[in-house]
Amino acid sequence: MQLPPDDRTLSPRTGCTRAHWEAAADALLAAVEPYATEDRALYHFPGEHGSWSGRLSDGLEGYARTLLLAAFRRDETALERYADGLAAGVAGVWPRIEDRGQPLVEAASIALALRLTRPLLWDRLDDDVRRRAAAWLGDALTAEAWPCNWELFPVTVGGFLQEIGYETDAARKAIDNGLERIEQWYVRDGWYTDGDGRKFDYYNGWAMHLYPVLHAWLAGDDRLLDLYGGRLERHLADYARLFGGDGAPMHQGRSLTYRFATTAPLWLGAMTGRTPLSPGETRRLASGALTYFLDRGAVDSRGLLTLGWHGPDPAVLQGYSGPASPYWASKGFLGLLLPADHPVWTAEEEPGPAEREDAVTAVAAPNWLLQSTRADGLVRLHNHGSEDVRYDPYYTRLAYSTVTTPAPEYDNSVIVGDDPSRTEIEPLGVGDGWVASRHTAGGGARVTSVVLARGAVEVRAHVVTGAPAGTPVRVTGWAAGDGVRAELLPVAGLDGGLAGVTGDGDSLFVALARLTAEPEPVPLAETVSVRAGDVLTVCWSDGPEVRVRWDASGVSVEAAEPRRAG
Structure with a gap:
């Protein structure tokens, strides 16, 4: 991938500017185009790993996730191609949206892209295409979602359909139901579990926060934005600490093949003003993650994102991972919706928490x-x-x-x-x-x-x-x-x-x-001494003595003196 020369004045830590993000988006969009079907409704990427949804659904996934990238890039030429694919897709090529089916996921990406680019794409479509597209998306309003972040896909589709005046009552019901559902999984301090249990991972950032905050922001709903934006802001205080000094996100959880989608909540906080991070720190963390992966083989010789972490790596895949799955990384380009003169693009990079x-x-x-x-x-x-x-x-x-x-x-x-x-x-x-x-x-x-x-x-x-x-x-x-x-x-x-x-x-x-x-x-x-017994005593060479006690109810930990700054 050819990127502009590093700019070490504006971005002393990564060398990466808005021009680098634009070039990366353009290169990814250009690389996928040869894999579109003649009618442009499906994108079939090469790869041995097939998802559980089948080839047709995988092709829809390729369309939807790369459309999202074109929407963030606001590339009118690319959007014209996706408009052709949309017309063909809703004319009978795409599989229907059914209960717990993969097309429900992709419908959310399509609806979000249409909402973000309405003057550039949706408003230019023929009336017949718009009617068919709305009807195809409309099935998402009543399709049963898996009880996890999937509950937010009908919310995202409903937000767009409500905006264009299609089945507004059903759209409002889908929005309300989905937002009510995720309340069961909100724990505290900006953290959700991804469904029942205690599944904490990056779905907090690229799903549980992304969709409600974007919906509230696009709808101009200050009440919802205060609620979900406040949660996002609190979450980012912890989230920013999950990135290493080399730009690497924490290697934990599922769907790691989405790679720099981890940057989406960082941009979202800057976009909505709901972030504890400075503009320079936001861009440093996001650009660090982008360059971390691009420098380590995330894109192959054809310019395609591979199924893996650095290069191809089956260890990080799930049963639902198909050849187009990595393109949820498109969410990492959310920052391109911010204008070039926004402080997140013009401020000098500042170190992230791991560097400070x-x-x-x-x-x-x-x-x-x-x-x-x-x-x-x-x-x-x-x-x-x-x-x-x-x-x-x-x-x-x-x-x-x-x-x-x-x-x-x-x-x-x-x-x-x-x-x-x-x-x-x-x-x-x-x-x-x-x-x-x-x-x-x-x-x-x-x-x-x-x-x-x-x-x-x-x-x-x-x-x-x-x-x-x-x-x-x-x-x-x-x-x-x-x-x-x-x-x-x-x-x-x-x-x-x-x-x-x-x-x-x-x-x-x-x-x-x-x-x-x-x-x-x-x-x-030489860094610590430990005495083991009924009480575990830990004496740090440059800090306090700490005592640990166990009992049937749990563990108690106490320092024998106040902790000094370390």
């Missing part, structure tokens, strides 16, 4: 602890509250980072017996430099885990309950990647191989861990 300071940040809603270090720009996420309905390495490991990926050999796990699973996670709290949870492992044993973090160092303590005496226990740490060093040292209950056995009653296992890109860090054993 060493920080250990409690995120209460998902029960996460975020640990970042300025020297290497690494961000680590200690997960003590998020899990999928099944065991999923991208949800249920103890920790994730911006520089590592979940390993097949079960990194960041407590393995009781020969069972590495971690299910029924029960959050036990998060506070100043610590986080705790309890989960089921090893055929019914319960593991109570506490992590204390300072700088790049972690103290990981696990109490195993309910396992027969003599049950093997193994503790694993980070899976190191290129340029990063992973360390794990036994402290209590573990031998040099980080293995031990349970005794009678509760059994405590403690280790020190560190993930760092510093070339010569202080020896891990």
Whole structure:
């Protein structure tokens, strides 16, 4: 992909300006055009991985998600091509929108694109095409959605149909029903779970916030914008900390192949004025993510986004991932709706949180602890509250980072017996430099885990309950990647191989861990001392003494002196 020369005056950290975003959008749109059918209603991209929806639905997905990119780019030439495809699609090419079917997802992208570009696309269509298109979209108003972020797709379609005066009562009902539905999943502090349970991931940003805030903004509904915009603003205070100094988003959750769609809520906050971030910080984080992926093989030799993270990577895919799925990355170009003279484009880049300071940040809603270090720009996420309905390495490991990926050999796990699973996670709290949870492992044993973090160092303590005496226990740490060093040292209950056995009653296992890109860090054993017993006492070499106590109800953590700034 050919991009303009770096501008290190306006963007000293990424070199990336609005011109780079425009060039990237143009290149992606040009690359997909050869894969359109003759009538332009479907886009069939090459690839071995087929989604569960079938080739016709995959072709619609290719149309809808790249249309969204053309809409954000406001490319009138491209939009003319998509207008031709729309006319053909609603004349009988596209599959109908049915209950829990993939076309419902794509209808939302199409409706949003039509709403954003109404003078450029919709208003120029023939009346017959508009009638057929409205009727095709209208099925989304009553189609049953999967009970998760899908509930917002009828909201998005309803917003457009209400605006053009089509089935306004049904549209209003779909909007109200969808917005009411997501209230069940709003936790607090700007965080939603993606449906029932505790599924916390990027769907917060590229779905749960994006659609309600955009709907409120486009509708000019100040009441809704105050509600959803206020949640977005609070969310972004945590969200900004999920990006590493190299631009990488946190490698956690599902649908990671959407890549720089992670930037959508950053732009949305700037667009609506609902953000705690400065314009320069917003652009730095967004441009950092874009260049991170473009520099690491996200686009292949044909200019197509691949199914993966950097390059192709089946490990990050789901059953619904098809050849066009990566083009939800189009959402990352939302910022192009902002005019060229908006401060988010004209302000000088400012460092993101991972570049400004060493920080250990409690995120209460998902029960996460975020640990970042300025020297290497690494961000680590200690997960003590998020899990999928099944065991999923991208949800249920103890920790994730911006520089590592979940390993097949079960990194960041407590393995009781020969069972590495971690299910029924029960959050036990998060506070100043610590986080705790309890989960089921090893055929019914319960593991109570506490992590204390300072700088790049972690103290990981696990109490195993309910396992027969003599049950093997193994503790694993980070899976190191290129340029990063992973360390794990036994402290209590573990031998040099980080293995031990349970005794009678509760059994405590403690280790020190560190993930760092510093070339010569202080020896891990010199950073902290730990005394294990009925009370776990942790003495940081440059900070306070912290005491941890366990009981049947959970964990209590207290510092013996006020925490000093670190």
